[in-house]
Amino acid sequence: MSYARQMLDTYPRTVNVDASVLAAAIDAISDCAQACTADTDADLSEQNLAEMVKCIRLCLDCTDICTATGAVISRLAEYDPGATRPLLEACVAICRSCGDECELHAHYEHCRVCEQACRRCEQACRELLDALK
Amino acid sequence: MSYARQMLDTYPRTVNVDASVLAAAIDAISDCAQACTADTDADLSEQNLAEMVKCIRLCLDCTDICTATGAVISRLAEYDPGATRPLLEACVAICRSCGDECELHAHYEHCRVCEQACRRCEQACRELLDALK
Amino acid sequence: MSYARQMLDTYPRTVNVDASVLAAAIDAISDCAQACTADTDADLSEQNLAEMVKCIRLCLDCTDICTATGAVISRLAEYDPGATRPLLEACVAICRSCGDECELHAHYEHCRVCEQACRRCEQACRELLDALK
């Protein structure tokens, strides 16, 4: 069981969302933030740098948005929908853009792995948005 | 002149938004992130801790969202509206919630200062959203 | 296999450190950052808030230091020992302090889980420091 799930199961307050959906989103976001950081660095090691610039920029945005989103939804007891919903929508959008760009470079295995992390994160954030309705 | 403005004025690409509006948003976001971090810590030093819990949680969210937003809009050349707009909307929303909560505790000077930082950030992000239309 | 390990195995450059030690550190740091964020929030939900203040502050520091350390060691190809070693030492130190404090509150299950995440992270960072010698 992931630490995120263990932390939710020992939380002193009731969280008004399915714990497995929330834990899955936290874990997917955390993995995606790290994968995008690593992919930025891998991209910087490739020969055809000019073709990788867009991928680098999107990976940087994706890491930053995922890091904030993961922290905010880890504190979901005091749920502020006005901020949390658009933040999750931003996370879905950047994961889609970053996943699409990584797919274009999927002949690089690191971009293929990063694409998987982005797709899984996008899906997990969508499911959390649905569960928060 | 702030570093944010200097960096924009020396940027090798054209940024399709008024540099003074963008620099003002970057500076206000950076100040707000720091003020909320400091206010979290100041709140934790007060006697009536139970009354400060909501303020602490909102300050933590505000710092995280401001940090991500400031980074993303510092890389605005590759502007991805699908992610940047909801992110700025999340930033406006959390600054308003956090500013409102700080206002309730404005008898503490640190909350009064933090409220000012949140209000200024909310306004600067609104102006950037308008400028990006 | 974790994303961190997959990203390392597909990295275009040679990383001069055992990939399993590095991946273990990245994963432990990522888990610890999240556990500390969640524990901060759980602490804020307890009745005896005054006794939890030190734990909250240390968890906040631990999250911030882990987040930076995890990002820097995810870009280890351009290893700058002058910055990376003290950063890892700071991470070891805050994980020990935070783990010790959580241990004092281990009657709260969330602090017990957070202590485990801190201990595992401290150990993984020590092993990475040894491997980087």
Add this chain to the structure above:
Amino acid sequence: MSYARQMLDTYPRTVNVDASVLAAAIDAISDCAQACTADTDADLSEQNLAEMVKCIRLCLDCTDICTATGAVISRLAEYDPGATRPLLEACVAICRSCGDECELHAHYEHCRVCEQACRRCEQACRELLDALK
């Protein structure tokens, strides 16, 4: 007066370090984190990308370390020297490395501005380390 200084002046506890030294460090760190984020993006817009890769990597590390350091020293009431001192040393080291690298590219005005932000941050962190002795 900066928000950092105002927050320190309204802090409910006594901070055992000169407030002007601490506020100067917080402000310099915040500026440096933003300048390095902007310089990463500016570097990615240059033609001779291969020559800018080291600068990009160091700027990314510098942003991450500055962000963590700024947050930790904004919560200095519960000063943990075992973590804070090596963290500040890591910040000094990465600002020096990043400033040196930016100096090599100072024909680009954005690197010249970023170098200034790094040098100022390095100096402010050194002064804070001295003041914390």
